Amino acid sequence: MRSVPAQIAIKLHQALPLIAEQGLEQTKIDEIADTTGVPKATLYYYFSGKEEILAFLFEDMLTAIADEAKVAMEIEGTSADRLTAVVGVQIRRLVENRDLSAALVGDLGRVTRSSALVESLQAAFYSPIESLLIEGAADGSLRDTGNPMLGSMAVIGPVIISVLMTAIVPPDADEPDDDVAGDLIAIILSGLLPRG
Amino acid sequence: MRSVPAQIAIKLHQALPLIAEQGLEQTKIDEIADTTGVPKATLYYYFSGKEEILAFLFEDMLTAIADEAKVAMEIEGTSADRLTAVVGVQIRRLVENRDLSAALVGDLGRVTRSSALVESLQAAFYSPIESLLIEGAADGSLRDTGNPMLGSMAVIGPVIISVLMTAIVPPDADEPDDDVAGDLIAIILSGLLPRG
DNA sequence: GTCTATAAAGAGATAGAC
């Protein structure tokens, strides 16, 4: 894959609503060319096929999330605060890239078959959270669940699924979007049992 | 779709490792015929195509989960107990059908494009949990998060993601499987903050 | 880098006999 000019990278995003809606399988490369205005021959010049196009866009977003998460992991406060910040970053970016996220979550199988993408997913979602859980258990600001992996799943799972839901629901829902991230992390932190 | 003989339904499961591994898109209907021993002509006799074959298997499992969940929702104890039971059912069935679950989670986009499957998913996962959260908030055995939908996501998300993980990891991992369901629901119930 | 045209192969789906 040759280095992709920014000009083209931007245009590629225009194909995402299509891909999100009907899946990559049903999206013909001619449609991508038509929708984005990038000639098919040019697409093949830069990419080996449509899988690589989508993977490129995934990588783009995941790298951005990973970078931002790294920053969020350094803020002042308790581990819980940092965890809240990281989850906020993740959700915000996912929601901002609604269609790309829908394509990502809707085609997790494809993603998990690419080791490069799996690594990017880990760097963006799993690793930051696992680190913070371990850190928090050590300094006492988070409960020690005894299983950082399961704990991480308990955080990432809701994030992914809630994004999937918002991504599925047609965009007409111009609900104020409230503070999904905040509400979600509050539930995750406090749990579902009544507090004593 | 004609009513599928049990004989054939059973054989179809033999194609699942293949589908789980390479995705339905990459799985040729000839492969399904070869692997299951069901002649291709017979497959077309009962199904309109490979999508319908997979959807049939999904429905099968989801219906079983929904039925069992309905039972679990009636057991004695607190709402939290019932929630634990329901999640236990869900995880157990998913893990038992490892490859089918991998196919399901790996191709959520396809699933969400079928309204029948979306309804089955809701009946198996979302509805039971949402009911219990509402019930628990009312009788005080669960915290009132003010948003049953978000609360449900906080439960279902970890379930789905943890199953995805175990489904991705090669089966060589004959780890005792411990009590994933129990550990997971404990974390979800108690939250990640230290208890006072 | 982009165009037009085309190869060419794959795979889904069916026909029609048994």
Add this chain to the structure above:
DNA sequence: GTCTATCTCTTTATAGAC
């Protein structure tokens, strides 16, 4: 219900000029 054979169509991907 199952078999063999085949059709047909789509879609990827490339060739070669500009």
